[in-house]
Amino acid sequence: MSINYSEKIPNNVDLANDRKLQRALEHWQPHFLDWWREQGPNDFASDEVYLRTAVGVDAQGWASYGHVKMPDYRWGIFLADRVADRTIGFGDHFGEPVWQQVPGELRSQFRRIIVTQGDTEPASVEQQHLLGLTCPSLYDLRNLFQVNVEEGRHLWAMVYLLHAYFGRDGREEAEALLGRHSGDADNPRILGTFNEPISDWLSFFMFTYFTDRDGKFQLKSLSESGFDPLARTCRFMLTEEAHHMFVGETGVGRIVKRTLEVMKELGTDDPGAIRAHGAIDLQTIQRYLNFWFSSSLDLFGSEVSSNSASSFANGIKGRPDESQYEDHVCADSSYDLETPDGVERVNLRNAMNEVMRNSYVKDCEIGIKRWNMQIKRAGYDTPLSLPSSRFHRSIGSWSNMPVDPDGKIIDRDVYERQLVDWLPTENDQAFVHSLMQRVAEPGKMAGWIAPPDRGINKLPVDYEYVRSH
Numbered sequence: 383m384s385i386n387y388s389e390k391i392p393n394n395v396d397l398a399n400d401r402k403l404q405r406a407l408e409h410w411q412p413h414f415l416d417w418w419r420e421q422g423p424n425d426f427a428s429d430e431v432y433l434r435t436a437v438g439v440d441a442q443g444w445a446s447y448g449h450v451k452m453p454d455y456r457w458g459i460f461l462a463d464r465v466a467d468r469t470i471g472f473g474d475h476f477g478e479p480v481w482q483q484v485p486g487e488l489r490s491q492f493r494r495i496i497v498t499q500g501d502t503e504p505a506s507v508e509q510q511h512l513l514g515l516t517c518p519s520l521y522d523l524r525n526l527f528q529v530n531v532e533e534g535r536h537l538w539a540m541v542y543l544l545h546a547y548f549g550r551d552g553r554e555e556a557e558a559l560l561g562r563h564s565g566d567a568d569n570p571r572i573l574g575t576f577n578e579p580i581s582d583w584l585s586f587f588m589f590t591y592f593t594d595r596d597g598k599f600q601l602k603s604l605s606e607s608g609f610d611p612l613a614r615t616c617r618f619m620l621t622e623e624a625h626h627m628f629v630g631e632t633g634v635g636r637i638v639k640r641t642l643e644v645m646k647e648l649g650t651d652d653p654g655a656i657r658a659h660g661a662i663d664l665q666t667i668q669r670y671l672n673f674w675f676s677s678s679l680d681l682f683g684s685e686v687s688s689n690s691a692s693s694f695a696n697g698i699k700g701r702p703d704e705s706q707y708e709d710h711v712c713a714d715s716s717y718d719l720e721t722p723d724g725v726e727r728v729n730l731r732n733a734m735n736e737v738m739r740n741s742y743v744k745d746c747e748i749g750i751k752r753w754n755m756q757i758k759r760a761g762y763d764t765p766l767s768l769p770s771s772r773f774h775r776s777i778g779s780w781s782n783m784p785v786d787p788d789g790k791i792i793d794r795d796v797y798e799r800q801l802v803d804w805l806p807t808e809n810d811q812a813f814v815h816s817l818m819q820r821v822a823e824p825g826k827m828a829g830w831i832a833p834p835d836r837g838i839n840k841l842p843v844d845y846e847y848v849r850s851h
C-alpha cells in the first residue's frame with residue numbers, strides 16, 4: 383500500500399479506516415511536536431533543511447528530496463509490504479504462520495522489547511540536541527538533521543505498535559517515551575549509552591558508526607519476529623538506518639583523511655604538532671573509537687541471558703539474518719563462551735546475545751578496513767583497530783575486569799594507569815571541543831575534517847543544504 387500524505391499522519395496502514403486508533407495517535411501527535419521543540423535540534427526550527435522523506439516503502443520509495451522546515455517534516459507510520467504466507471523462522475513456533483496480533487501470553491515480553499527499542503530513538507535526538515550549533519559544514523548539518531528526523535520517525539514506528547496492539551498499557555508507554563530524557567537524573571533513558579551526551583562531532587560520527595549499527599542489528603533481529611507488524615515496521619526502519627551508518631563511516635573517514643593531510647604537510651606524526659595544526663591525531667581518534675565501540679557492545683546485554691533464550695524460543699526475536707543459519711530451533715545446541723574463569727559451555731539459546739554481538743563486531747570491521755586503507759596509502763603503519771570485546775565492558779562476565787585492548791587480563795594498577803592511553807581523557811575532550819566551531823557557509827569545511835567525495839542526491843558539496851532565516 384502506498385503512503386497517504388493527505389492525512390494528518392502520513393501512513394500506509396489505512397489509518398483512516400480505524401478511527402479509534404487514528405484519534406489516539408492524533409492525540410499523541412501534539413505531544414510529540416512539543417517534545418521535538420523542546421528536546422530536538424536547538425535553534426533551527428525556522429531553517430529550511432534539504433531532507434529526504436519516504437514516499438513509498440520499496441527500495442525506490444526514497445527519492446523525495448526538498449527543503450523542509452523540520453517541525454513540518456512529515457513523520458508518519460510506514461510498514462514494509464506484507465510478505466504473503468510468511469511463517470515464523472525460528473524457535474519453538476518454527477514454520478507456523480506469523481501472528482497478526484500479539485499472542486496474549488507474550489504480550490508483556492513484546493511490549494518490553496518495543497518500549498526498549500522505542501526509547502533509544504528519541505534518546506539519540508536528545509543527545510544531539512545542541513550539536514547543530516557547532517556544525518563543521520552545511521552538508522554535515524543537513525546529515526545530522528536527516529538522522530534526527532528519522533530517529534523521530536522511528537519513535538513514531540514504535541508508538542504506532544504500542545497504540546495499535548497494546549491497548550491502554552500501550553498508550554501509557556507511548557506517553558512515557560516522551561517523559562524520559564537522555565541524561566535526566568530522575569527519569570533517564572533506559573539504556574546506558576543513550577544517556578551519554580554527544581556534544582562534539584567526533585563523538586557523533588562514532589555514535590552513528592557504532593551505536594546506530596547496534597540499532598541495525600536490533601532491527602534485523604526484530605524484523606525476523608513472529609509478530610508480523612513488528613517485523614514489517616523494523617524492515618522499513620532498516621532502510622533509514624543504513625544512511626545513519628553511512629554518515630558515521632564517511633564522517634570518521636573524512637576526519638582521518640584530514641589528519642593524514644596534515645601529517646603529510648607537516649612531515650610528522652607527532653600528536654602535539656597535529657593538534658597545533660587544528661586536526662585530530664589518530665591516537666585520539668582511536669581512544670574515541672575504543673569508548674564508543676565498548677559502550678555499544680554493552681547494548682547487546684549479558685553473554686548468558688534467559689531473556690534472550692525465551693525471546694528466541696517464543697518467536698519474539700530471531701538472530702540477524704536468521705535464514706543464513708542451518709538450525710533455526712537451536713533447542714539442543716551448545717555454545718562455548720569465553721569467560722574470565724575459562725570456557726563455559728551453555729545452551730545456544732541462552733547465548734543469543736553473544737551470537738548477535740559477534741556478528742555486530744564483524745560488521746564493525748568493514749569501516750575500520752576502509753579507514754586503514756587510507757592510512758596505509760598515505761604511507762603510515764599505524765592502523766586503527768577495534769579493541770577486544772572484553773575491553774572496558776560494563777555488562778556481562780567481562781564487566782569491570784582489568785583487560786587491555788588486546789583482551790588480556792592485566793594487573794589492576796597497570797590497567798588504571800594505562801586507561802589514559804585507551805579512553806578519551808579530559809584533555810582529549812577539551813581539545814576536541816575546542817575545534818567545534820560553527821562553519822555555515824556553503825561548501826566550507828572546518829579544518830579538522832575533509833570535504834565529502836560527493837554531495838547529497840547528486841548535488842554539489844557546496845550546495846546550500848540548510849537555509850537559515
Ligand SMILES: [Fe+2]
Pocket residue numbers: 503532533536597623
Ligand atoms: Fe533509529
Ligand SMILES: [Fe+2]
Pocket residue numbers: 533594597623626
Ligand atoms: Fe539510527
